[in-house]
Amino acid sequence: MQLVHTIADLRAALAPYQSPAFVPTMGNLHDGHLDLVRQAQPLGDVTVSSIFVNRLQFAPHEDFDTYPRTLQADCARLEQAGCDIVFAPPEKELYPEPQGYKIQPPADLADILEGHFRPGFFIGVCTVVMKLFQCVFSEAKGPRYALFGKKDYQQQMVIRRMVQQFCMPIQVLAGETQRAADGLALSSRNGYLSESERAEAVQLSMSLRALARDALAAAGSLPEKREALEAQAMRALALRGWQPDYLTVRRRADLQPPRAEDALAPQSMVVLGAARLGRTRLIDNFEI
Numbered sequence: 001m002q003l004v005h006t007i008a009d010l011r012a013a014l015a016p017y018q019s020p021a022f023v024p025t026m027g028n029l030h031d032g033h034l035d036l037v038r039q040a041q042p043l044g045d046v047t048v049s050s051i052f053v054n055r056l057q058f059a060p061h062e063d064f065d066t067y068p069r070t071l072q073a074d075c076a077r078l079e080q081a082g083c084d085i086v087f088a089p090p091e092k093e094l095y096p097e098p099q100g101y102k103i104q105p106p107a108d109l110a111d112i113l114e115g116h117f118r119p120g121f122f123i124g125v126c127t128v129v130m131k132l133f134q135c136v137f138s139e140a141k142g143p144r145y146a147l148f149g150k151k152d153y154q155q156q157m158v159i160r161r162m163v164q165q166f167c168m169p170i171q172v173l174a175g176e177t178q179r180a181a182d183g184l185a186l187s188s189r190n191g192y193l194s195e196s197e198r199a200e201a202v203q204l205s206m207s208l209r210a211l212a213r214d215a216l217a218a219a220g221s222l223p224e225k226r227e228a229l230e231a232q233a234m235r236a237l238a239l240r241g242w243q244p245d246y247l248t249v250r251r252r253a254d255l256q257p258p259r260a261e262d263a264l265a266p267q268s269m270v271v272l273g274a275a276r277l278g279r280t281r282l283i284d285n286f287e288i
């Protein structure tokens with residue numbers, strides 16, 4: 001496995017290949033990331049991962065400074081998972097000057113849910129992903145693949161639409177969320193949890209499963225009942241000491257509230273949630 005830090009070295013390392021399969025990350029890797037790398041392997045003729053903590057997608061009060069940087073351990077795990085090239089640029093390599101040009105994703109998809117509670121988050125994500133795609137795919141001649149985890153459900157939708165609207169010849173694939181034995185979705189931020197918070201953390205996924213059951217039971221009357229069901233789910237978490245941002249039932253197609261016909265159609269909805277436990281903000285979702 002080759003570790004490169006500059007765009008020039010990355011392009012040189014990729015020169016012999018036609019068809020990269022790419023897994024962008026911010027490092028501090030867990031089995032969810034490694035699962036994406038393993039899925040990437042048979043797709044292209046070279047498997048590439050990036051490790052870059054992207055300042056642009058963090059608000060000033062968020063955890064950019066404390067986000068765990070574990071490059072050595074990440075590289076060992078990537079090598080074991082079969083990654084061929086790791087691109088770990090220093091900040092000045094990707095942002096040699098203040099990033100004036102930015103990707104503004106559409107409000108209907110990107111200003112709701114995560115985008116509502118983390119304004120500017122998807123501008124930062126789309127901008128760095130666009131730059132990473134330029135670095136990884138610019139010389140490719142064959143099919144190009146990019147893989148994202150479904151735990152960041154809205155993120156993979158926003159990126160998929162960006163790729164479509166900019167006519168980028170890249171297949172965006174989404175990997176299933178990997179979970180701990182108790183059901184907690186794997187996340188780099190789980191490491192922030194204290195022992196007691198870690199034991200409690202699974203309640204977010206349990207609340208979302210309960211909301212999913214209630215939504216399915218409501219069937220065609222979901223549009224009238226949805227807000228009350230969501231409020232009940234959020235209240236239950238708040239009573240356990242959480243600060244929920246949202247727990248909600250949405251259409252898979254566009255993350256808008258389901259209409260009666262969506263609620264009756266199979267595999268058309270997703271429940272999504274974000275909530276803070278102590279100082280840690282966790283997100284999760286289930287397709288239903």
Ligand code: PAF
Nearest residue numbers: 024025026054125128152
């Ligand atoms: O999901 C992440 O880790 C990040 O948002 C991404 C896609 C690597 C962009 O910084």
